[in-house]
Amino acid sequence: MIQNTDSLLLDWQQKAIQLQANINQSIVGQEQAIEMIVVAIFCRGHILLEGDVGVGKTTLLKATAESLGGHFERIEGTIDLMPHDLVYYTHISSDGKPAVSEGPLLKHGEDLSIFFFNEINRSRPQVHSLLLRVMAERSVSAFNKTFKFPHLQVFADRNGLEKDETFELPAAARDRFMMELHIGQPKVEAQLKDLMFNTRYHDSDKLIDSSDKAILPYTELNAIAETIQTTIHASDTIQHYGFQLGQALRNPHEFNISISDVDSEKLILGGMGPRGMSYLSRAARTHAWLKGRNSIIPEDFHAVLRVISKHRLFINPIYNYNSEAIIEELINGVLNTIASP
DSSP, X not given: OOOOHHHHHHHHHHHHHHHHHHHHHHXXXXXXXXXXXXXXXXXXXXXXXXXXXXXXXXXXXXXHHHHHOSEEEEEEOOTTOOGGGGTEEEEEOTTSSEEEEXXXXXXXXXXXXXXXXXXXXXXXXHHHHHHHHHHHHSEEEETTEEEEOTTOEEEEEEOOSOOTTOOOOOHHHHHHSSEEEEEOOXXXXXXXXXXXXXXXXXXXXXXXXXXXXXXXXXXXXXHHHHHHHHHSBOOHHHHHHHHHHHHHHHOGGGGTOOBTTBOHHHHEEEOOOHHHXXXXXXXXXXXXXXXXXSBOOHHHHHXXXXXXXXXXXXXXXXXXXXXXXXXXXXXXXHHHHSOOO
């Protein structure tokens, strides 16, 4: 018997909840970020991580990869990294002859599930260009062949503290990432003390090994993601509301959104384009599904708006001195000004 759509979505919702709980068992104090990662997984969207050193970004990704199944690969961004380093590397074989071996992208073929690019802004724009194709097309050309990665999800970490020998991601590269998530240290004192003194968290590999593996059949994620998008309903009213949120972020002056000591008409140089608006819609649908609803409500947009929009907002350089606070005030202003249906 063919499983009906409602039953299928309910079964997968339970798997998504189990996935989220499993990752939370290994990672302390990142519940909101983990929820957004789960949303992105079921949207098949790529994620840009931003955060201090040593806050557990790599551990979080390893825990996510182990929970998903498939293979996980990682590469370090450096100033001397070249595009071909993602695809192949040269070495001297055991018989003393030059040899070429598959790099991190090709090593596992179609079973590559998560590719983590650590400190992506330390690598040159040429490397970013290759990564953009991999993210957009889930394929790469090498050795006169095209290699496809149908189940691939890219996570990248952007070093926001050090500026020497770094290359800021261009707008086109940032726009390919569905979300940008800030990973900070836990704010709850008890959680920080647990990380400090509970020996369970001192060995990240052992910690991850103790969690459940391959909770989701990762090869089926593309199909279930498409089913979510075609099944979760968005009324004309809610569609207009989501559209207005995006437009207000792009043109705040047209919606009478005021920001302290800022000329809102001159603030935004670039905002959410069609891709960003599409990601907002997809994330809202997936969030509604995770919460057990069959249609989007305003709270679904509110839950994902920041992580979808912040890295797509480019402001006038004269306001760079306080850009983080200004963007936060802008998003708050949009949420408080645009009337919810």
